[in-house]
Amino acid sequence: MLHNQKNGSTVAIFRLGVVGLAAPEGARVSGESRIIGVDLNTNRFEEAKKFRVTEFVKLQDHKRPVQEISS
Known part of the structure; x- marks a missing residue:
């Protein structure tokens, strides 16, 4: 869910299934x-x-x- 994002910012999406x-x-x-x-599942990347x-x-x-990876 997107919340308080600003133009040009970064967003991470976890789980790239149908909903993701x-x-x-x-x-x-x-x-x-x-x-x-x-x-x-790296097959979802394409x-x-x-x-x-x-x-x-x-x-x-x-x-x-x-949390450590994303900071």
């Missing part, structure tokens, strides 16, 4: 310039590119909590 892929469009319309997709997700994080590549 609706979020990038909302983010783009709201003016986000950096849309990061986060998922365990489909997410069609929805203008600009970057991807494969959770298996990180041993630290997501």
Whole structure:
């Protein structure tokens, strides 16, 4: 869910399934310039590119909590 975002800001979308892929469009319309997709299933990354997700994080590549990765 998008909340208090500003034009040009960054948004991360967790889980790029059917519902998760609706979020990038909302983010783009709201003016986000950096849309990061986060998922365990890397097969979803190619489909997410069609929805203008600009970057991807494969959770298996990180041993630290997501709060540390995103800061």
